[in-house]
Amino acid sequence: MKSYFLYSIADMAAAEAGLDRLLPAQRKPWILAAESGDPIAYFDVHEANLEFEGPNDPAGPGPMVQADISGRHYNENELVLAVLRQVREIAAGLVMNDNGELV
Numbered sequence: 150m151k152s153y154f155l156y157s158i159a160d161m162a163a164a165e166a167g168l169d170r171l172l173p174a175q176r177k178p179w180i181l182a183a184e185s186g187d188p189i190a191y192f193d194v195h196e197a198n199l200e201f202e203g204p205n206d207p208a209g210p211g212p213m214v215q216a217d218i219s220g221r222h223y224n225e226n227e228l229v230l231a232v233l234r235q236v237r238e239i240a241a242g243l244v245m246n247d248n249g250e251l252v
Contacts (some may be wrong), residue, residue: 213242
């Protein structure tokens with residue numbers, strides 16, 4: 150499994166509303182599904198925890214969207230990033246990979 154993050158979002162409620170609109174089939178977690186119905190990624194909105202996220206987290210604590218890609222869809226990065234970028238347009242923030250690099 151690998152993850153992508155939308156850190157430093159300005160409004161947690163706006164991020165949730167964006168995910169509701171983009172991924173309406175399920176909430177908390179929101180699921181991005183393949184045409185077959187198989188989950189590609191799970192999205193969740195929560196407060197960043199530096200102890201959990203890592204001490205070198207450049208965004209610091211605050212609301213974030215976390216997208217965990219299923220191992221069966223490990224290379225479906227662009228689909229997941231497209232959702233995070235659309236949420237970023239609604240709620241602001243920085244899109245990063247699980248190494249803390251901007252993407």
